[in-house]
Amino acid sequence: MIEFTTWDILRNLLLAARWTVVLSLVAFTGGAIVGLAILFLRISKGKAARVFASGYIELFQGTPLLMQLFLSFFGLSLLGIEVPAWLAAGIALILWTASFLAEIWRGCVEAIPKGQWEASASLGMGRLQQMRHVILPQALKIAVPPTVGFSVQVVKGTSLTSIIGFTELAKAGQVIANATFAPFTVYGFVALIYFVLCFPLSKSSQFLERKLNVAHRNH
Amino acid sequence: MGYVFDYSWLGQYSGVLIKGVWLTVWLILVGATFGVALGVACAWARALGPMWLRPIVGGYVEVIRNTPFLIQLFFIFFGLASIGFQFSETTAALTAMIINLGAYGCEIIRAGIQATAKGQFEAGWSLGMSRLQTFWHVVLIPSLQRIWPALSSQIVILMLGSAVVSQIAAEDLSYAADFIQSRNFRAFETYIVATLIYLALAILLRQLLKGVGWLLFPKRSAAR
């Protein structure tokens, strides 16, 4: 048996944590893009589009992320390709993130007073122009705190990709815990690293929210 | 291509699925009950409790909310076992769920408590009730009513998140799916079925929580 020093454990975990960060960034960015598309469908005039979007949201929010990861992993391999875990993980996380961001942002868009839609329509703007020039800029401001808040869920969500074999922080933790027979220390460190990643995001979300509330009250 | 979907295994493994569903249901019913109770206790401590207790509970809430449930589960099942606190898979899963919901519930319920008008507390006190009695009989129910939708969502999220307890071999629905797909070599179909069952459970759970709300809050408008 190889002896692991505390430093060895921590160093290996930190190396793996890079992949947690990368995957989180990919999931969040991709999720934001897909989420924006779902948002547009969700608030569009067409009934079919709205039904599709709410079905999408219901499906991804109403089923476990773990199942989505498995389906992505095994579903892709049905297409006959040997799927690397990172690809399956990335796709599932992006779709999952998109469903939550779309729903969060819909709330923000709906918080914009109806008069804004009517005023911009009366100026002859089309639906997309209204969104782009009038609604989104206002919705964006109130969307920032809950969006940052949700990024915490994304970071934590990446831990599930360890289950389909992607080697990030949680997976590294499992491997090292098994090798060192020191699961208490190892999982303690793993939790600590996640905490260090998530806590600043949580706090800044709360901070931004408070700032926004204060700004609103002064109106 | 030309993959043919095959669900003929369903009959053979329905017993396994039902057993898995049962544990998932049991875990969420018991976990949510105790988790909400823990959340109420923590919310009280954080909003109204003694000053020395507030930062302790705050620390607990932050730690839980900023670490993955999977790691909490591993820490409880593997980590604590290694220092002498051994739990069965099911107990560890249940404990992790209660601790997790306790933290999220704490923050949600606290918001409900803090939205309570000061006059409600004062009315309770002036009738001779102690602080704890006032909290319990006067403040708690309208506070819960205020945040019931948010708390319900959190409970559904916990149920879906509980799928990872299969990773410590607690024999829930996702464990059943793992087991079946290792036998029938029909992984995709198996997880489709499991996913749809989870979806149905989520919908049912939401309805159940609505019903609990009806029972708990006979007066619909009391939350204001």
Add this chain to the structure above:
Amino acid sequence: MSLIEITEVRKSFGDNEVLKGIDLNVEPGEVIAIIGKSGSGKSTLLRCINGLETINAGSIQVAGAQLATDELHLKALRLKVGMIFQGFNLFPHKTAGQNVMLSQMVVKKTPKPEAEAMAKKMLDRVGLGHKFDAYPDELSGGQQQRVAIARALAMQPVALLCDEVTSALDPELVQEVLAVVKELAAEGMTLLMVTHEMRFARDVCSRVVFMHMGRVHEIGPPDEVFGDPKTPELRQFLGAQH
């Protein structure tokens, strides 16, 4: 010994001294009206008597129960004095009857049937026996305030503190509440009420306290206080009332 003895009571919020040495003795059965400008400390005085505010100096005694900050003493005191608030503060998730029953059962450990009988009696007394099962938001403001009075009475206090109990009411609902208060006074209940209803104070009260800048500025029977004010401040206050 008086029923309520308020001696040299001082109360500050930060640097703001709101009560600057209040002395007041109330005899059993007395009905005292407290009048004065906004911010003169009327509400604060009542809240101190009920232990909702902690006093900085002086002492308050009600029927031998001393005001102190621990829960046991507070409870003993609060069992002797009931408080009625401007905003009613009924419990929204409980019916009128349950509102009246709750504290009897929780504080006095009265068995449910007795608490229920008492609740019926008290609601009858304020003319709302038929509203036993109504929730607060199904009642008018005047009815809510009468339930609040019944709720306080059910604890069988020796005195009631009323802080502008009709101020939150629409004008047409004021009289039904005042009628209940008047009846209580007639039955011999000791009342300390902050009020802007000068007519009512003149008709019903045994003494009137005029508070000014955190002090009892003038005190006496209503005829004297209203008919022959001694200080310019009181004269000005009364002049501004019409």
